[in-house]
Amino acid sequence: GAGVSQTPSNKVTEKGKYVELRCDPISGHTALYWYRQSLGQGPEFLIYFQGTGAADDSGLPNDRFFAVRPEGSVSTLKIQRTERGDSAVYLCASSFGQASYNEQFFGPGTRLTVL
Amino acid sequence: AQSVTQLDSQVPVFEEAPVELRCNYSSSVSVYLFWYVQYPNQGLQLLLKYLSGSTLVKGINGFEAEFNKSQTSFHLRKPSVHISDTAEYFCAVSERGGSNYKLTFGKGTLLTVNP
Numbered sequence: 001g002a003g004v005s006q007t008p009s010n011k012v013t014e015k016g017k018y019v020e021l022r023c024d025p026i027s028g029h030t031a032l033y034w035y036r037q038s039l040g041q042g043p044e045f046l047i048y049f050q051g052t053g054a055a056d057d058s059g060l061p062n063d064r065f066f067a068v069r070p071e072g073s074v075s076t077l078k079i080q081r082t083e084r085g086d087s088a089v090y091l092c093a094s095s096f097g098q099a100s101y102n103e104q105f106f107g108p109g110t111r112l113t114v115l
Numbered sequence: 116a117q118s119v120t121q122l123d124s125q126v127p128v129f130e131e132a133p134v135e136l137r138c139n140y141s142s143s144v145s146v147y148l149f150w151y152v153q154y155p156n157q158g159l160q161l162l163l164k165y166l167s168g169s170t171l172v173k174g175i176n177g178f179e180a181e182f183n184k185s186q187t188s189f190h191l192r193k194p195s196v197h198i199s200d201t202a203e204y205f206c207a208v209s210e211r212g213g214s215n216y217k218l219t220f221g222k223g224t225l226l227t228v229n230p
Contacts, residue, residue, distance in 0.1 A: 042220030
């Protein structure tokens, strides 16, 4: 079956611009996660959704970052007034049910470059 | 809070040689342990996980890992590697029994298998 998909695969933008990154999770997965992977680092947690609500947004670095999941499926990560330090690969993952032992299935990521 | 340390950023080995990728973690609460693999231009894929029971866990592609509670380690091993095992490997933990399902990752170990 289809895995987690993310669009676009690459995004180049200029400092100060607004960007939206989209994640389409595996059908039926109620949990959705966003992570950010900077060069030479492991993925770092940003936000976790259970259904439509953000259950944990403690990883969002500042108020320029926002994410939504209005219908409990597709999610959009929104970054305002982008900065060069926002350049990274943004990963989305989904899992079935509510448990920290459930496997998270990852998408291929969106590589964001802020010039 | 949890943290994960992967002691080797790069591990070069020859084909058919054994390999061990080291992972140590720190946590104030009990955790579940995971190893993920990231092949070039692909998303993260679960190799194996430790939830409870036997401390030796077998995963896909001939990999296994051993949980050592006293040393807070979860090292990944394979007795004989193939060229196709060349990838980046990430150790991760999640909080056991809590409401926070996020994964905390190490920085990764790049395994390069040479002919």
